[in-house]
Amino acid sequence: MKRTLLFAIEELNKYTRMITGKDSRVSVSVDRENGAGDIFYENCEISIERGEGTIAANCERAALLGVYAYLREVGCRFVRPGKRGEIIPEKNAEELSAHFVFSPENRHRGITIEGAVSVENVLEIIDWAPKAGFNSYFTQFTTSYEFFERWYKHKSNPFLEEEELSDEDVRRYFAEIVSEIKKRSMIYHAVGHGWTTLCIGIDCNGWSETEEDLSEEKKAMLAEINGERKFYKNKPLNTNLCYSSEKVREALSDKVAEYAETHPEVDVLHFWLADDFNNVCECEECKKRSVSDHYVKILNRIDEKLTEKRLDTKICFLVYFDLYWPPDREKIKNENRFIMMFAPIFRSYLQPFAKASEADSAVMEYRRNKIEYPRSTGTYLAFLREWKKVFKGDSFDFDYHLMWDINRDFSGETIAEVLYDDIRSLKGIGLNGLISCQIQRAFYPNGFAFYLMGRALTDGRLSFADIREEYYSAAYGKYAPQAKEIYETIKNKVGFAYTGGEKCASGTNPDLFSALAYLKLKEENFIEAKDCNETVKESLKILHFVVSNVYRAVKVIVLKEENAPREEIEKADAERKNYFNSRELEFQPYADGFYVNMIVDGIIEAKAVGIYADE
Ligand SMILES: [Zn+2]
16 A cells, blocks of 8 residues: 555544544545646545544545544644644544545645754654645755754754764755655655755755855856856855856756756755845846846756656746846746746735735836845735736745744734735735745744644635634633733734834833733743643643743843843843743744744844944
């Protein structure tokens, strides 16, 4: 029997025994119409009466997703990865009935590796993802080294000692991760940035700097900026090439075709240019055309080479930075080969797609290497509209709600609401789903937004309130009202509009003072968990940690607002950091210390601006 189908049956048996104490009497099969070879198509019919029946899917992944959808239907909840994130009810087999067709709302429902991760973190996310409704996973670069390095080296936490991490370790972790993705038949996305460096012989797995001197031949391939061809700010990954050069285009398309051929496990191979912006080639030939025109030429060459090799691998192209402006002359020839990825990285996460300003809907003028990207969401929607005119193929949103702002929004409530709104806008703006570029440990201040992402992408009928109720009642059980009250109070008193930096209040903010009093009281007299399951206990433990950390962060902000002596501010700030860092291990699977520290430090520093004019 096939691997994923076997796994789906094992999962069904495992959870059925946990629910009823007995083996499952439901058969799982793959025998429905397969969607004409469309690898993204998923359909599963669940027909179960009093514990007996069938789960019949069109493909193995849909069978596994169907099993989890059925388990949810009978009361199981998966609010976080791991055992302490599950709610499994106890029932008799006779109480297990479900009749529905699992047919997800969006074909692209994925998670991209980012943040600081241990191998266990990633494996747990992959295990949890289909339980939460996700169908895709994206490992960036060829080994994702940088994300592991951030965790194992513990550079952001003086309480933790640097651990050994060799390239060999990371390659082994990576192989394990890919194996778990394939075990679930998830759509496997790979690479993204890094092709530009592979062409000059560097396998880049992050944004590290180099002093390396290149040969004249290789240097000639780099973009010319201000008359010089060299690594952009010493970062190979952020260095564009001279795309008008046929040699460069051939080298890039060769590398992609070669990779697709030697990595048949990859379903969607991402071909992106360099990271960073205002760094494209200024040579006479490059300037004659838009960057997108050169890009599309390479895309068409990739397609020709893959066709020659009889490979079905999908190529994902990126609408990002200079590529926001669609090509004026070149056209993608074989649209079926490609998926368009819209990545509005600088947009505001306080302004959902549906509330984008009409005033910003004009297409910005292109100025080579002199572009200032605005935060207004409308600007990016205008770019998308222009691209939709020249590309009619499949596409998705590649977005960053849970990358930085999950830690900027201290309550996790506002970012969840914006995320929900955006997911519900996808169809209207012509996108077939979301691949989220985000920290993996996005369960702090809570897992609400991450949970909501999976649910809203999968089930188009659910309202924000439905998902919120479902999450809170599963995660906090009988303590849901108290948990809601705390998160809502944080939202109201230290809102995302304030910490998100768009309404950077100067002078005193009365809500901050009342927040401080409230948080102090809650920290000292926190909910005492009694007669509840381990998952609820864990949720409350995370919430207590949130209260303590937000209390300490607000305390520093208030001291700044009050113009307290510098030593007093520094002391409180050190106490805040020590509090979090000394407990990071205890909350490791939920809170990404690397990002929490970076973001909260940033918020606190920003609050100094405007208060201390001399700084
Ligand atoms: Zn050039």
